[in-house]
Amino acid sequence: MTNTEAEDEESIDTHAVTEPLRVGVVGGGFIGTTVGGQFREHDDARVAALVDVDETTLEVAGAELDVDADARYTEYETMLEAEPLDAVLIGTPHTLHYEQVLAAIDRDLHVLCDKPLTTDLERARELVELDREREEVLMVGYQRHLYEGFRRARELWATEGREPSWITAEVGQDWVDRFEGTWRRDPALSGGGYLYDTGSHLLDCVLWSTGLTPEAVSASMNFVDDERRVDGRATVTIRFTNGATASFSMSGEVPCMREHVRMWDREGAVALDSRDWESSEYVEIDADSGEYRPRMRTEDRQTKADAFVEAISTGSEPPATALDGLRVTAVTEAAYESARGDGSFVAVAPDNVSR
Known part of the structure; x- marks a missing residue:
């Protein structure tokens, strides 16, 4: 093997070894468990934390997504402060999306937000402008x-x-x-x-x-x-x-x-x-x-989790x-x-x- 071939092989190996994407799931309802389940099953991602305001939902969804009890939260900001996350999946009621997306952007996290992005036009415009200024992915869940x-x-x-x-x-x-x-x-x-x-x-x-x-x-x-x-x-x-x-x-x-x-x-x-x-x-x-x-x-067909992880790993634009x-x-x-x-x-x- 030549020196160049050895260097190429070492480069390939180095890029192949990556840590799974650490995803925090926001909301333990249908989107949280369905799309969260896609992350749980993904080779290059894992559900690292979960938040829901309802204790029963938190327990049921936490078990379904294999989230440790000490990584389950009832407050979104607390989860963001406590957990070393790479990304969040937002599956909460529509009017909550803006504040939750904004908090994730402030922490330089990748975001997969269920539809609609927001229910307020000025806030939607603000998120678009913020998204244009950063490298992280913001994807909307229009499947x-x-x-x-x-x-x-x-x-x-x-x-x-x-x-x-x-x-x-x-x-x-x-x-x-x-x-x-x-x-x-x-x-x-x-x-x-x-x-x-x-x-x-x-x-x-x-x-x-x-x-x-x-x-x-x-x-x-x-x-x-x-x-x-x-x-x-x-x-x-x-x-x-x-x-x-x-x-x-x-x-x-x-x-x-x-x-x-x-x-x-x-x-x-x-x-x-x-x-x-x-x-x-x-x-x-x-x-x-x-x-x-x-x-x-x-x-x-790709799942939402597949498309999201691919956009992050390749630096490409997400589907939505x-x-x-x-x-x-x-x-x-x-x-x-x-x-x-x-x-x-x-x-x-x-x-x-x-x-």
Whole structure:
């Protein structure tokens, strides 16, 4: 072996020996245990600490994630001060995200934050600016960025000469009855209703797949509370700067989950359909040659933890960025403003949504 070969082999070995990413899980509910479980099973990560305000949840989730009793906390700041972490997974109610992301940024930690990034436009803009100034990863938990169907749609609309002009999207589930009495129907914690919960994913997948820039938003909503803060159904229209329109219909008052998205231009369309939270089926429609249904490799799809660790280890951009989160918050806040008013179009400032 030459000296150069020996030096190359030593370099490779040195880079291969890395410590697992030490992740602190914030919130022991569905996101904390599901995505936290992905970190627990990951070769290059481990759940080092857990925080939840509820003692019972803390005990159950701690056992499920194999977190030692002395690394379980009821206060977020205490965990950050006590534990030598590399990253945090934030799976708490929506309105808590901003303060928790900000505290992690202040400590130079990588952050995987469940959607939405925030429920406040100015705060979302602040996090985007902070994210641009640092090297650590801030990823938002919009999982459709990992689905092959939406990735294919994004590639198609990035093709020269292709740009959607008419978009329809709908999603429904048994949300209103299922989450009665929970934080999801408490606007102090959720920031709104069905639009800020499952509806957030639908807005995001269209914005991300098309790459279009929203210009104005109009909405009507059926509110389930007297204060008109929690919507059970929402109809949202987005006008884009290229003249395209997107119509969204979202209902939390139907018996089962279904999602349907159609994006058309002059040559054809893409159609994406999902049921019961499975990966979306994908069809390309050509005006001349008919339909094309490629085989979807769902078994190869990255988990959120996979994508997050990869972005950190390679220094690459995560699948869903803080700017993606800002774009969704800007549209969502405009929709609530329109629906609580007279339904007129509300302008979306370019600096909130431009890439």
